[in-house]
Each structure stands twice: as C-alpha cells, then as structure tokens.
Amino acid sequence: MDLKEKIIASHIAFENKTNVKSDVINKIRTKAFQHFETVGFPSKKMEAWKYTSLNSVLKQDYSLFPEEDVTVNLSEVKKYFIHDIDTYKIVFIDGKYSSFLSETTHDKMDICLLSSALAKSKYSAVIENYFNKIANQDNLTALNTAFANEGAYIHIPKNVEVEKPIQIINFITGSKSATMMQPRNLIVVEQNAHVQIIERHQSLTDNNVLTNSVTEIFADRHSTVDYYKIQNDTKTASLVDNTFIEQQSNTECSVHTFSFGGNITRNNLNFYQKGEHIDSILKGITLIEGKQHVDHNTLVHHIEPNCESHQDYKGIFDERSTGVFNGKVIVEKEAQKTNAYQQNNNVLISDNATINAKPQLEIFADDVKCSHGCTIGQLDEDGLFYMQQRGIPKKEAKALLMYAFSNTVLESVKIPELQQRINRIIAKKLGVNLGFDL
Amino acid sequence: MLHIQNLHASIDDKEILKGIDLNVKAGEVHAIMGPNGAGKSTMANIIAGKEEYEITQGNITLEGEDISELAPEERAHKGVFLSFQYPVEIPGVTVTNFIKTAINETRKAKGLEDMPAKDMLKMIREKAALLEMDRKFLSRSLNQGFSGGEKKRNEIFQMAMLEPKLAILDETDSGLDIDALRIVANGVNKLKSKNNAVIVITHYQRLLDYIKPDFVHVLYDGKIVKSGDASLALELEEKGYDWIKKELA
Numbered sequence: 001m002d003l004k005e006k007i008i009a010s011h012i013a014f015e016n017k018t019n020v021k022s023d024v025i026n027k028i029r030t031k032a033f034q035h036f037e038t039v040g041f042p043s044k045k046m047e048a049w050k051y052t053s054l055n056s057v058l059k060q061d062y063s064l065f066p067e068e069d070v071t072v073n074l075s076e077v078k079k080y081f082i083h084d085i086d087t088y089k090i091v092f093i094d095g096k097y098s099s100f101l102s103e104t105t106h107d108k109m110d111i112c113l114l115s116s117a118l119a120k121s122k123y124s125a126v127i128e129n130y131f132n133k134i135a136n137q138d139n140l141t142a143l144n145t146a147f148a149n150e151g152a153y154i155h156i157p158k159n160v161e162v163e164k165p166i167q168i169i170n171f172i173t174g175s176k177s178a179t180m181m182q183p184r185n186l187i188v189v190e191q192n193a194h195v196q197i198i199e200r201h202q203s204l205t206d207n208n209v210l211t212n213s214v215t216e217i218f219a220d221r222h223s224t225v226d227y228y229k230i231q232n233d234t235k236t237a238s239l240v241d242n243t244f245i246e247q248q249s250n251t252e253c254s255v256h257t258f259s260f261g262g263n264i265t266r267n268n269l270n271f272y273q274k275g276e277h278i279d280s281i282l283k284g285i286t287l288i289e290g291k292q293h294v295d296h297n298t299l300v301h302h303i304e305p306n307c308e309s310h311q312d313y314k315g316i317f318d319e320r321s322t323g324v325f326n327g328k329v330i331v332e333k334e335a336q337k338t339n340a341y342q343q344n345n346n347v348l349i350s351d352n353a354t355i356n357a358k359p360q361l362e363i364f365a366d367d368v369k370c371s372h373g374c375t376i377g378q379l380d381e382d383g384l385f386y387m388q389q390r391g392i393p394k395k396e397a398k399a400l401l402m403y404a405f406s407n408t409v410l411e412s413v414k415i416p417e418l419q420q421r422i423n424r425i426i427a428k429k430l431g432v433n434l435g436f437d438l
Numbered sequence: 439m440l441h442i443q444n445l446h447a448s449i450d451d452k453e454i455l456k457g458i459d460l461n462v463k464a465g466e467v468h469a470i471m472g473p474n475g476a477g478k479s480t481m482a483n484i485i486a487g488k489e490e491y492e493i494t495q496g497n498i499t500l501e502g503e504d505i506s507e508l509a510p511e512e513r514a515h516k517g518v519f520l521s522f523q524y525p526v527e528i529p530g531v532t533v534t535n536f537i538k539t540a541i542n543e544t545r546k547a548k549g550l551e552d553m554p555a556k557d558m559l560k561m562i563r564e565k566a567a568l569l570e571m572d573r574k575f576l577s578r579s580l581n582q583g584f585s586g587g588e589k590k591r592n593e594i595f596q597m598a599m600l601e602p603k604l605a606i607l608d609e610t611d612s613g614l615d616i617d618a619l620r621i622v623a624n625g626v627n628k629l630k631s632k633n634n635a636v637i638v639i640t641h642y643q644r645l646l647d648y649i650k651p652d653f654v655h656v657l658y659d660g661k662i663v664k665s666g667d668a669s670l671a672l673e674l675e676e677k678g679y680d681w682i683k684k685e686l687a
Contacts, residue, residue: 381490386526388510389486389519390536390596391544397511400531400539407530407579434539 003058004040010064011146017065018149019119024128032145035137042139051324051356052266052295057238060178060208066094070173072204074101077171080202085417087198088166090152094173095181097150101169110155111166114184117153126155130188134244134272135216141242141268144182144214151184151215156193156223165196165415170213172237174205185215187225194224196415203237215243219251221275226414227255232425233262235290242268249275249304256413257284258422259294260429270299271309273335278307283409285422286315286323287402287429295324302335302365309339314406315346317353328360329370336365342372347379347405349398399430439464439635440485440604444496447484454480456660457496462604465632469646469671470639472657473679478639479523481657482608486520487513500604515547517603517634521593521610528580533592534562536580537599544600565598569625586613594625601629606637611645623648643675656682 001009011033020026041058042049070093081089088111091101097113104111110123117123132148135141152168170183181201189195203209219225231239239262245253259265271280286294300309315323325344346355359372379401387397403410403426413419427433440462447455454477462468472478484491485498487510498506505513528536542552553561566576569591581589590610597605607626611619626649630636638649646654646668654670655662658679663686664670674682 380526382524383526383528385483385486385488385510386522387528387540389514389522390540391511391514391547391600392540393511393543394509396539396543400528400536404528404530410530434535 003060003062006062007064007143008037014065014147021119021121022124022128025118025131028132029146029148032132032137032142035142036139036146039139039142048297048326051322052264052293054264057210057264060210062178062180062210063176064180066176066179068094068175069096070094070175071098071100072171072173077101077202077204080169080171080200081167082165082198082415082417082421085415086164088164090166090168092150092170092183094171094179095150095183109157109160109162110153112153114151114153114186115149117186118149123153126188127186130216130218131186133216134218134246134270135214135242136244136270138242138268140212140240141214144184144212144242147182148184148214151186154185154187154195154197156189156195158190159192160190161194162196165198165418168197168199170201170211172201172203172205172209172211174203174207174209176207178208178210181209181211181213183211183213185213187215187217189217189219189223189225191220192222193220196226196228198228198230198415198418200230201233201237201239203234206234206236209237211237211239213239213241215241217243217245217253219245219247219253221248222250224251225253227253228413228415228418229255229257229267231258231262231265232260235261235263235292237262238264240266240268244270244272245280246272246274247278247280250277251275252279252281254281254283254412256409257296258425259284259286259288260425261288262292262294264293266295266297268297270301272301273303273307273309276304276306278304280307280309281412282309282311282313283412284313285406285409286313286317287406287426288321288323289318290321291319292321293323295326297324297326299328299330300340302329302331302338302340305334305336305338307335307338309341311342311344312408313344314409315344315355316349316402316405317346317355318349320350320352322353323355325355325357325374326360327358327372329362331363331365331368331370333364336367338365338368338370340368340370344374345405346376347402348376349379396432396434399427399432399434402426402430439501441499442485442496445484445493445498446495447480447491447493449491453494454491454660455484458660458662460655460662462635462637464635466653467630467636467638467649467651469651469654470637470657471641471654471671471674476657477660478657479608482520482606482637482639485606486510486518511543511547514600515544519597519600519602519605521590521597521605521607523609523612525581525589525593527582529582531580532577533580533595534576537562537596540596541599561599565595568598568628569595570621571595587615587618590614590622591618591625594622598625598629603634604637605629605634606639608639609641610638611640611642619645620648643671646671658682658686
C-alpha cells in the first residue's frame, strides 16, 4: 500500500477519533479529503514542483498518528527554545500538546490549541470565520486540511500588543521507523494588535520524519505580525511548510525563514493583500550542505492600490546541496502605485551545488514599480584576500564573507535574542569562533 | 628585511613582472613609482600572497625566510601588511570586531592567548586617536559606506593595530583630500621605526612630501628601470614618465 492509499484508509478512524462540533468545519474537511483523493501528492510534472521531488520522502512507511504519550526532559530540548527571554510557548510532542513544556494564556487573548478551539462552541464563530479561508486547494494543503485537528490557535484581540514573543515548537520523537505529522495553525490578529511569533519543527530522532504543516494568518487593519521560522532540523527530517497570510489595510507583516538544515524543505509562502497601504516582507537565509534541499516558493498577490512588498532571500550552498527560489508576484489591474521589490542572491561554495532560481512577475497595472534581481555567484576572492591579508585564516574569512552576504536579512530580525541565536547557529554551522557573536 | 630576487610573475599566462630586484632594510622607506599598468599593484599583491598570480621565477624572502609559497594569512602573521587601494566592504562586521579578530587570529598563529579585552580596548582607543577617528566610526560596519578618505584612514588604523614589520601602502593617497592625506601620512610617520620598513606605491610626488622616502624606484613594464633618492620623485613630478621611456628606447 503506498502512502496515499494508507492515508485514505486511515481517514475514517481519524474522523471517529476527533471531536469537531462545527458542521461547517466538518464539511470543509470532507471536501478537502475528497480533493486529495483525486489529486494525490504533487509530482515533478507540476510546474510548481519541477525542481523538488518528494519521491524519496513519500516512499517511507509512515506512522500517521503516533499513539504513545511521550515525555521529553526539558534539559534535552532546552537548546531548541529561545530561553534567554520570557516567551509564551505552545509545545507539541509527536503532535500532542505538552502542558509541561508550554506556557500559554487565555487571559485577554487566546494562545492555546486548535483542537480545543475546534471542540468548544465558544470558539465556533471565529473558527468558522477564518478556518481554511485563505489556505489554497493545493495537494498537500488539502491533505493537511482533511486531517486538521491540532496545532496552535492564537487570537489577539483589538489593540493588544503582545508583550513577549510566542514560540510554537513541534518536537518529534519518532519511535517508529517513519512518522508523518500534520500540524495546523490558525492565527487571527485583530485591529491595531501586534504579535511576534517564532516557529520551529524539531526532530529528536534519526528515524524519518515528514511534516506537512499549514499556517493561516489573518492581520486586520493597522496590525503588525512578525513571524520567524527556524528550520535547522536533522538530516532525516523533511518539511513542507504551507503558510498563508491575509493582510487588511495599513498592516505590516513579515516572515523570516532561516533554513539551515533538514532533508527536503519546501516553503510555500503566500501573501494576499486585501487592502491599501500594506507592507509585506519576505526574507530568508538558506545555508545548507551535504545533500540537503531547500525550496522557497513565494507568492505575493497585490490586489489593491498603494501597497508594497519586499522580498530578500540569500542562499549559500555547499557540497551537493540544492536550492530553489521561485518567487511569484502578481499585480492586479486595480493595484496601481504598487511597489514590489524582489531580491534573490545565491553563492555556490562547491562546484557540485545547484540553485534553480525563477522570478515570476505578472503585472496587469501600469503605474507600478516592480524590481527583481537574481544573482548566482561564488564567494568574492578579493574579499577573501583582504581578510587573509589581515591575518584571518581562509575558513574564518569565508565565514565572515557569508555572514556579510546574509546581513541584510539578519539585521531586520526584530528580536535581539533571536538574532543572536541565528548568529550562533550560523557560526556553529561554519565551524568558526571569531571571538564575537557573528 | 625584504629581498626580492629576479621575480617574474604572470596571470593567465601573461607575464606582468619581468625580473624585479629589490632590497629593503629595516628602518627604510622605499617609494615605487611608475605609470599605470607598470605592475606596481601586482608587485604589492604578490608580496602579500594573492593566489591568482603565478611566480614563474625568482623568490621573495622576509628576514631570510622564503615566503613565496606561504598563504596570505601566514605572511600577515610574519608581519607583512598591505594597505589596499580598494578595501572590501563587510556589512554587519564592525571596525572593532574585525580588528579584534585579525589581532587574535595573528596571536593564535603565534601560540599566544587572545589579547585581554581591556588591553585591546585601550590599544584601539590609542590608535583611533592617532588617526583622528571617533568612537562612532569604530562601531560602523567595516568599509560600508565609508568615503575614500575614511577607507584609507581605516587601513592605516589597522596597520597601527597590527604593528607590521613590512607595510606596503598601495596608492594610499588616491581619493584623499589634503586633510585626510595629512592625517594618514602623520599616522604612517608615527608608526615608522628602525625595526620596520615601509614601501609606498604611488603615482604622485604629493604623498612623498609627507612620507619621506630613502629610496625611489621607477617601475616600468614589469621591471625596476631606475632607482635613486628622494630627488628622483621630484624629477618625475616635473618631467613625467616620458623621459624615462625615451631613455629606455
């Protein structure tokens, strides 16, 4: 039985187990299930998956719903948290909520679980209003919707500025040879509210892990959302991250994606601008080696006038690693005075590394500023010589150059402790200790 | 200190240096002058160890040791410093952090511990004052958005921090206004001692008004075609390079 058949066969058992009150939601899930039954998994024949093959990942015999209740010691996993500052934490172990590792609140705002929001009638109105409203019908998103049950549910009411960042962390202990996870997050940020979120998927096993995650974020007028994704997983963990963001007028939303590890990582990041004076910021650093693969597939949909989008993705590829950047910007006819900016710069450290970069601009308005720049190159030899001349050995000099190359993304991280953490991960990956925080 | 013997070097099979002989003793200042394309910067880069050039004949020794096969950082650890004509921008790395790294990597190579933070800070302050650099400057990203003058001043600041045995200043006067030129030259003069040596590469006599050379050499078509004392630089300033070309022809 292949994975698709196995998943289909498991659906009835899943339905019996879950407790969703709303018929509306149940209908959405049934429809998504039927859609997945028809379309199945994406293949390289699809334009959007031309450079990323999931074949090797889909071959595994996945355990779909880990049954055991697993506990992990804080000391074992502390390093995966940003722990030098106070934060809210929503932590899952093998898809189950860990109240021991979490720190949540229901006071003035909801930072809790999707499963309880789905099960309790007091959340029905919000759930029915937002759930699956912007997630598309793509193969894997539909699959996630069909099995949507657990994840973070965050609802920030009007005028609330959340005083500390929220961390969403999914640990996978994976006692079976292969485990598949499908977390589903729903984040609703009301008018004039402000929130910072850090998301991480972390495998604690050498067994295979496949995570197919969907996150929907709604930013109402005058709100600000800063979202950070840390992807520094083990070599046997693959991730398909599907994130959808809807912005109303006068909002600023940013997503930073730090892709430092994992087996195959695919980021489907979609921004929909549903008002005026919106700023959408998409930034990323990819720094990989071995046979790792990272694919950034972005979409910014400019629908209304007077909005901006800024994309800045830096990629550094060593050994036999491969990267994809597929950045699509659509500017509708009504979206005059749009300012859309896209930058994608790549450095290939090794002759065996590959990057496939494909900017895609579809512009139907005539009074717009759209720019895109894509570069693929090697490390600057003159820069290396300059630093070596000052006594800095080649390895350290290379690290400094890579750091300098990624700096435009790093410097826009608004949480200083997170910025330091990213710097340390980079320094560790590059095997350097420069006597100051990279 | 520095002995260069019959040095031939090429890049992509094109010969640029065609037999250079040069002896520089401790305590001396040598000026290398010559028209564009003569090979002046190439010579500086080859002494510092830039890898894209191939030495086809001859050798370079520093204090009796052949350095022509060493990596650039190894030469730096032995006391070779090159002030770049076009210093590289490194966003996100401050002037202070960069020089700390350079100093501690040099110490590490010599088997020494890192310089204590207090001593480092004191030294940075002293040397920054020498180059008339303020504190704000020290926390800027290295060379990013620096004016031509700031870049050159920062190069000499690094030289002051690293205290090299042999300093090569490649066109350090280009892009400098008269005030910056004075500050930079003043810095170099204060660092000069009987134990170190300086090679000044320049097109013009201007810098040599401030940094007095003991010897002046004219480099033309990959060879040193004429050597003399400081008066040679004045003569070149007056007559240009054409008379040398005629003399050779």
